[in-house]
Amino acid sequence: MIEQTVVDPRHLFFDAPKETEFITGSEAVREAIRRANVDMAISYPITPQSESMHLVGDLFAEGYIKEYFRGENEFAVMSSVAGAAMGGVRVFTATGGPGTLRAFENFSTWAGARLPIVCAFMTRGVNSPLTIQPDTIEMASMLDTGIMMLHAETAQDLHDMILRAFMIAEKTDVHIPVGVFVDGFFVTHTRDKVDIAPKNIKLPPYNPYSAPVPVMDMENVPFRQMRDPFVMKSNFISYAAHASWQQEVLAAAERSRKYIDQYLGGLIETENQDAEIMLVTSGTAVSQSREAMAMARAEGLNVGLVKIKSIRPFPEEEIKKIARNAKAVIVPEFNRVGWLAREIKSVVEDTTKVVAGPRVFGGMTMPPELILDEIRRCSV
Numbered sequence: 283m284i285e286q287t288v289v290d291p292r293h294l295f296f297d298a299p300k301e302t303e304f305i306t307g308s309e310a311v312r313e314a315i316r317r318a319n320v321d322m323a324i325s326y327p328i329t330p331q332s333e334s335m336h337l338v339g340d341l342f343a344e345g346y347i348k349e350y351f352r353g354e355n356e357f358a359v360m361s362s363v364a365g366a367a368m369g370g371v372r373v374f375t376a377t378g379g380p381g382t383l384r385a386f387e388n389f390s391t392w393a394g395a396r397l398p399i400v401c402a403f404m405t406r407g408v409n410s411p412l413t414i415q416p417d418t419i420e421m422a423s424m425l426d427t428g429i430m431m432l433h434a435e436t437a438q439d440l441h442d443m444i445l446r447a448f449m450i451a452e453k454t455d456v457h458i459p460v461g462v463f464v465d466g467f468f469v470t471h472t473r474d475k476v477d478i479a480p481k482n483i484k485l486p487p488y489n490p491y492s493a494p495v496p497v498m499d500m501e502n503v504p505f506r507q508m509r510d511p512f513v514m515k516s517n518f519i520s521y522a523a524h525a526s527w528q529q530e531v532l533a534a535a536e537r538s539r540k541y542i543d544q545y546l547g548g549l550i551e552t553e554n555q556d557a558e559i560m561l562v563t564s565g566t567a568v569s570q571s572r573e574a575m576a577m578a579r580a581e582g583l584n585v586g587l588v589k590i591k592s593i594r595p596f597p598e599e600e601i602k603k604i605a606r607n608a609k610a611v612i613v614p615e616f617n618r619v620g621w622l623a624r625e626i627k628s629v630v631e632d633t634t635k636v637v638a639g640p641r642v643f644g645g646m647t648m649p650p651e652l653i654l655d656e657i658r659r660c661s662v
Contacts, residue, residue, distance in 0.1 A: 283345035286484040288319070291449045294485060295442075295545060300477035307469035310441040310476050311376065311402060312337035315347070318448055319484040321371035322349040326359045328381040329414045330466035331404040335376050356381040360388035360401075367397035370490030370497035372448060375399070378466055379406035382420050386427075392459040393428025393531050396495050398451035398488070399459040402444060404466040407644055409618075415645020416465040418565060421593065422621035424461065428531045430538060431593035432546075433564040434464040437474040439591075446545040448485060454492050456538045458531060463593070465566040465616060467645075535595045542592055549597035550590050557586030558609040559660050562601065562626060564590040567614045567648065574614075574653035583661050590622070598629040605630040610637055610660035614653050618643040 289298070294317065305313070311334040315323065323342065325335035342350035348371075353359035356377055366373040377385060382403060392399050407413035408420050424431060432447065434440040440462065447460040464470065490497040542549055553575070561571040568589045578585040588604060590597060605611050605626070613623040613636060623638035630636060637660060640652040 284481045286482050288486050289483045291446075291485055291545070294479050294483055295446060298479040298483060300479055302475050302477050304473050305437065305476055306471055306473050307437040307440050307464060308334040308337060308471065310437040311444060312341060313476070313478050314441045314444040315374055316341055316481060317479060317484050318374070318445055319372065319487050320347050320374050321488070322366050322373045323347055324351060324353055324359050324362050324366070324373065324375050326353045326356050326377070326381065328356065328378055330406055330470045331376040331378045331381070331402065334402065334404070334470065338374070356385040357388065360385040363399055363401070364388060364392055364395065364397055367392075367399050368395065368498045370488075372452075372488035373399055374401070376402035376404065378404035379408050379414070379420060380412075383408055383423065386423065389424065389427040389429055389459070394527065396457045396493065396531070396534070397459055398448070398457050398493075400444060400447045400451060401459065401461050402440070403461050403463045404470050405463060406466045413645045414466070416468050416566070417617055417643050417645060418463070418465065418615065419617040419619060419643065421463055422617065422619050425594065425621065425625075428458065428528070428535070429594065430458060430460040430535055432460065432462045432591060433593055434462060434469065435565055435568040435589065437469055438476050440464050440469060441476055441478065443546065445485070448488070449545060450538055450541040452488055452492070453538070453541055454494055456534050456541065457494050458534045463565070468566045539595055542595075546591060549592040549595065550588055550600050552586065552588050552604070554584075554586035555588070555604050556607060557584045559583065559585045559657050560588060560604060560608040560611050561585065561614065561653065562588040562590065562604075562611050563614045564593065564622060565616065567616055570648045570650050571614055571653055573650035574657065577650060577654050578657045583657055585657055593625070596625055596629070601626055602629050602631065605632070605635060608635060611635050612637045612653065612656045612660065613639065614648060615639070615641045616643065616648065617641065
């Protein structure tokens with residue numbers, strides 16, 4: 283292990299010299315965790331995230347992580363991660379596809395218990411017939427669990443979002459889990475250029491006593507979930523407590539916007555945002571959309587792009603403003619249900635502008651020509 287010095291997060295993120303490495307998305311996860319000053323990582327193998335957590339295990343062997351072990355299944359991992367976070371340590375894990383669904387109950391518990399867990403979700407198909415190819419349909423199930431959801435387009439995004447998610451999640455006025463989602467295989471198993479800070483610097487440690495709810499230790503009884511068994515005393519008090527707490531979790535996600543702006547440059551990125559035709563998407567569909575936009579511009583078509591980086595919190599006002607001046611809003615997606623188009627339709631003023639597609643699923647790739655066809659149709 284190289285001896286590391288704690289530095290200010292902004293120095294690590296923005297000011298420290300970067301070296302470009304040609305690595306896979308899974309290796310980008312390893313490099314983010316190497317610099318994240320993580321106390322504990324817990325893993326269970328499932329494609330396509332197995333390699334990333336294997337590499338995180340190597341970091342434990344090298345001394346960069348204090349504790350690492352394999353759980354007995356995905357549900358056990360996510361329960362153990364919750365226990366670690368309740369005990370006041372910075373913890374990381376990853377999962378994907380059926381692993382996400384098997385552990386699903388835990389994610390709302392994480393949010394309700396105000397646990398600043400960072401979890402990488404490498405998306406893959408979950409419906410029968412089963413596939414290990416990328417498909418973001420599992421993200422549709424996660425939208426209302428209360429966790430924050432970032433969607434990486436590239437290995438660089440994956441590295442940056444994981445590293446910065448710890449700093450966002452651990453803010454006292456946020457303090458809820460962050461899921462960093464990435465399209466499996468398209469990013470996790472392909473190589474790309476990633477700019478990485480030196481190995482000898484790392485984030486400041488997590489201070490559990492900055493949490494808005496007490497950490498479980500020998501001085502504080504475990505009342506993160508409930509201090510008094512009010513559910514046994516009054517249904518009214520129980521209902522009111524649960525309702526107000528769910529509102530507080532949602533409010534915490536809203537308060538994270540300023541930190542997403544600070545560390546990730548905003549919830550969206552735009553190119554030519556005053557164009558008549560806007561491509562609005564997230565994840566690796568952004569890369570295909572960029573290619574389609576270049577092809578369309580070569581034909582003289584006026585096309586712009588919105589890359590959505592944060593799904594929760596969702597950039598409602600940003601999308602509404604851009605859609606207001608557009609003739610059409612095209613939403614390419616890597617899933618069958620079109621969950622992102624639904625989200626966009628829920629915030630734009632004229633839903634008839636929203637073209638819900640093209641969509642490919644079950645692990646299919648998306649030729650830019652599919653998007654270009656939609657651009658041509660909307661330009662008539």
